Amino acid sequence: MVMIGNDADWPDWQDEKSYRYTRYLTRRGWAWEFLRRNPAFQRDCRLSLEHAEFAERWFEVEVVRSSLDLTQWGLLFRKLVEA
Numbered sequence: 001m002v003m004i005g006n007d008a009d010w011p012d013w014q015d016e017k018s019y020r021y022t023r024y025l026t027r028r029g030w031a032w033e034f035l036r037r038n039p040a041f042q043r044d045c046r047l048s049l050e051h052a053e054f055a056e057r058w059f060e061v062e063v064v065r066s067s068l069d070l071t072q073w074g075l076l077f078r079k080l081v082e083a
Helices: 016-024 027-036 039-050
Strands: 052-058 061-066
Touching: 016 027, 027 039, 039 052, 039 061
Parallel strands: none
Antiparallel strands: 052 061
16 A cells, blocks of 8 residues: 555546445545545655654564654554663
């Protein structure tokens, strides 16, 4: 799922098949669909990633730290405890 990028990254809105997955979205899924398209969220996310630093890797998940706060968007993050 691409969140930030150019128009080529987005499904063709005129192609019904591109959005079949929305038939099965939960409320949380719909919330993400709207949030990821919000230009202000995209800006904040981009800034957060620019200020992020790699912390560790758990299986296939990279844990990063960022000084910017995205909780205003209703996202929950686990606060890392320094060892």
